[in-house]
Amino acid sequence: MISIRNISKKYGSLEVLRDISLEINRGEVLSVVGPSGAGKTTLLQILGTLDRPDSGVVLYNGDDVLRMKDAALARFRCATIGFVFQFHQLLPEFTMQENVALPAMIGGMSRAKAMERAAELIDYLGLADRRAHKPAELSGGERQRAAVARALVNKPAVVLADEPSGSLDSHNRDELHRLFFDLRRDFGQTFVIVTHDQGLAAMCDRMVEMSDGRIVNIVKQSVKS
Numbered sequence: 001m002i003s004i005r006n007i008s009k010k011y012g013s014l015e016v017l018r019d020i021s022l023e024i025n026r027g028e029v030l031s032v033v034g035p036s037g038a039g040k041t042t043l044l045q046i047l048g049t050l051d052r053p054d055s056g057v058v059l060y061n062g063d064d065v066l067r068m069k070d071a072a073l074a075r076f077r078c079a080t081i082g083f084v085f086q087f088h089q090l091l092p093e094f095t096m097q098e099n100v101a102l103p104a105m106i107g108g109m110s111r112a113k114a115m116e117r118a119a120e121l122i123d124y125l126g127l128a129d130r131r132a133h134k135p136a137e138l139s140g141g142e143r144q145r146a147a148v149a150r151a152l153v154n155k156p157a158v159v160l161a162d163e164p165s166g167s168l169d170s171h172n173r174d175e176l177h178r179l180f181f182d183l184r185r186d187f188g189q190t191f192v193i194v195t196h197d198q199g200l201a202a203m204c205d206r207m208v209e210m211s212d213g214r215i216v217n218i219v220k221q222s223v224k225s
Contacts, residue, residue, distance in 0.1 A: 001026040001190055002047065002158065007056035009042055016042045017053065018213040026157075029184055029191040031201040034210035040194045041162055043210070047192060048160045049077050060158075078107045082151030082189075086163035088143040090135040090150075096142075097122060097131040100149045107154050114153070121149040124186075125179070141172030148179060152187070159183075161193040165200065177203060 002024040009017040017039045024030055032040050045051040046058060049065055057064050065076055082103075090099045097118045104114035122131045125145045135143055144164065151159050161180075165173040177200045180191055193200065201207050202221060209217040 001028075001061060003057075003059040003062075004043075004047065005057050005059070007043070007046060007053045007058070009039075009046065009051070009053045016213050017046070020056070020213075020215055022208065022215065022218075024190060024192060025205075026190055027184060027188055028206065029180060029204045030193070030206050030208060031204040032192065032194045032208045032210060033196070033198075033201050034216075037212075038210040039213040040210055044160050044162055044192065044194050047158075048081050048083060049073055075107075078103060079154055080157050082154065082156040082159040084144075084147055084151045084159065084161040084164045088135070088147040090143055090146060092135050095132050095134055096127065096138065096146045099135070100146060100153055103150060104153045117153055118149065121152055122146070125149055139172075140168055141175060144168060144172065144176055145179070148176070148183075152183070152189075155187075156189065158190045158192070161191065161195075163195060164193065165195070165197055173197070 004020060004022050007017055007020040034040055046053050052066055058066050068076060097115060100118035100121060101114035104117055105111055122128060127142060127145060130138060130142055165176050183189055184191060195201055205221060207219040208215055
């Protein structure tokens with residue numbers, strides 16, 4: 001589904017990614033691990049078309065998306081890719097339901113339909129009684145689940161997550177990890193998850209190990225969730 005080929009990226013004299021190539025399969029849950037500074041987040045940003053490499057290509061279903069002009073690429077990103085960050089990034093002035101609905105409205109959906117879609121996802125995540133609450137009124141786990149719902153509102157084919165459980169306690173962390181696999185089962189999304197959590201990494205179909213801007217190992221996991 002996604003193919004990245006010979007991706008390199010520098011910031012000034014710092015070489016962050018060095019000739020990275022990787023194939024990601026449809027419906028796969030893939031973890032990316034490695035020490036701080038290994039290039040994991042930069043790789044995720046390039047996969048998500050939030051940044052452009054200095055060289056190499058990013059193919060989605062065979063299409064070189066980095067050849068798109070900025071406006072077309074923004075439309076592609078909104079329709080195809082959902083993002084989950086370590087810190088939920090919910091807007092404090094809006095309710096949970098409004099936060100979840102925002103990407104759908106940005107993508108051109110009417111407010112009524114976007115709010116309906118948001119309500120469906122919030123109900124699926126077991127948060128129906130919290131959807132009118134603002135972020136300050138939610139627990140950490142509830143805020144992060146709302147962030148997952150927001151990532152899913154446009155029915156993306158791919159969800160990219162950067163340390164999604166890094167700010168959670170152990171109970172909420174375990175619940176969030178199980179949720180990713182429930183979503184893959186129920187909706188068929190492909191997940192790429194950057195994580196320092198070895199428990200989550202071990203649950204994934206494959207684990208990509210990075211160091212100094214390179215992929216140094218890819219492990220196919222024997223244990224499935």
